[in-house]
Amino acid sequence: MKRSWVEIDMRQICENARIYRSLLPEGAQIMAVVKADAYGHGDVEVSRALNAQGILLFAVSNLDEAMRLRENGVKGEILILGYTPVTELDRVLRYDVTQTILDEGYAAAALTVLGAKAGMMKAQAAIDTGMNRIGEDADDPEGCERFVRACAKKFHLTGIFTHLCVADTRDPESVAFTREQIRKFEQTADRVKDLELPYIHCMNSAGGLWHVSRCSRIARLGIILYGLKPDASNTLPAGIRPAMEWKSVVAMVKVIHSGETVGYGRTYKAHESREVATIPTGYADGYDRRLSNRGHVIIAGREAPVIGRVCMDQITADVTGMGVHPGDEVLLMGKDTLTADELARDLGTIGYEIVCGIGKRVTRYYV
Ligand SMILES: *Cc1c(COP(=O)(O)O)cnc(C)c1O
Numbered sequence: 001m002k003r004s005w006v007e008i009d010m011r012q013i014c015e016n017a018r019i020y021r022s023l024l025p026e027g028a029q030i031m032a033v034v035k036a037d038a039y040g041h042g043d044v045e046v047s048r049a050l051n052a053q054g055i056l057l058f059a060v061s062n063l064d065e066a067m068r069l070r071e072n073g074v075k076g077e078i079l080i081l082g083y084t085p086v087t088e089l090d091r092v093l094r095y096d097v098t099q100t101i102l103d104e105g106y107a108a109a110a111l112t113v114l115g116a117k118a119g120m121m122k123a124q125a126a127i128d129t130g131m132n133r134i135g136e137d138a139d140d141p142e143g144c145e146r147f148v149r150a151c152a153k154k155f156h157l158t159g160i161f162t163h164l165c166v167a168d169t170r171d172p173e174s175v176a177f178t179r180e181q182i183r184k185f186e187q188t189a190d191r192v193k194d195l196e197l198p199y200i201h202c203m204n205s206a207g208g209l210w211h212v213s214r215c216s217r218i219a220r221l222g223i224i225l226y227g228l229k230p231d232a233s234n235t236l237p238a239g240i241r242p243a244m245e246w247k248s249v250v251a252m253v254k255v256i257h258s259g260e261t262v263g264y265g266r267t268y269k270a271h272e273s274r275e276v277a278t279i280p281t282g283y284a285d286g287y288d289r290r291l292s293n294r295g296h297v298i299i300a301g302r303e304a305p306v307i308g309r310v311c312m313d314q315i316t317a318d319v320t321g322m323g324v325h326p327g328d329e330v331l332l333m334g335k336d337t338l339t340a341d342e343l344a345r346d347l348g349t350i351g352y353e354i355v356c357g358i359g360k361r362v363t364r365y366y367v
Contacts, residue, residue, distance in 0.1 A: 035062075055076070103136050
């Protein structure tokens with residue numbers, strides 16, 4: 001049923017991965033970050049397509065996401081980047097996925113519930129180099145080393161990683177901070193070199209392009225896989241492009257007269273006769289309510305301003321003189337114009353939030 005839907009160009013996602021990979025150092029690998037339903041693009045579909053391209057490393061945010069991928073036949077390593085309640089860790093084992101060990105406290109709690117089975121659970125140790133979110137503090141190199149060695153003893157440890165927090169901005173202070181994060185991470189990696197852990201990684205999308213670590217052979221590729229920018233100031237490599245378009249249809253068109261208002265709160269008032277199109281997509285679909293009287297949509301290549309408030313299930317647009325009819329296709333978010341990054345700029349947010357916010361009731365089509 002075509003009411004509100006997105007069209008996802010899977011070839012573009014694969015092409016983005018290919019181009020990004022070609023810019024990494026020789027021998028480096030991509031870990032595809034497919035959390036949050038692959039940033040709204042469909043985690044199972046994206047992961048399967050990447051499997052077919054030979055990508056065998058994936059990262060998700062939680063156990064439910066990891067299990068979904070396994071249940072749908074996704075191959076390779078699946079790393080849960082965040083918290084899993086320790087009482088669920090038997091399922092991490094059963095589904096052959098990898099759990100991040102957040103810190104020493106988490107390791108101890110995991111051991112208590114897993115007992116002797118802990119040695120079979122794949123795990124990676126988080127190192128905190130400045131994000132101050134998860135991980136053992138890299139400012140204490142001895143403590144960090146002890147943590148990693150303890151993890152290697154107790155779990156089936158396959159790697160260590162850290163997360164960069166300003167790799168996407170190029171001002172000197174951010175660049176210096178990122179270099180320092182990488183230095184701290186490399187120091188820890190060097191101290192545990194003898195463990196020969198296969199997965200040592202510190203780069204996100206931005207890091208992989210603009211900050212390369214000598215000991216990180218893996219880039220955790222998220223937002224750029226989907227053709228969007230980590231930060232509005234970035235220029236993406238040639239050929240990397242958005243893969244998603246969000247569309248809806250004109251449900252009806254009516255004429256309103258001078259003095260009439262549109263929608264809740266009567267926030268739009270006509271000063272002359274206007275043609276108003278009703279479009280069956282609303283904030284419950286993820287169309288941001290802050291676009292009320294502010295955003296625009298595109299119909300047959302022409303911009304139509306959103307007038308009145310965005311409703312839960314519908315929006316209204318001014319289509320005066322555009323010759324618009326019920327059934328006409330409406331572009332809410334595009335690949336070339338009206339992109340997620342452009343919408344994000346208008347809303348004071350990031351493209352990530354726009355694509356992740358597109359709701360479950362918006363049908364995904366793969367083109
Ligand atoms: C989300 C996430 C990524 C991916 O970040 P992008 O900016 O989308 O590339 C990488 N690593 C961790 C730990 C994350 O949480």
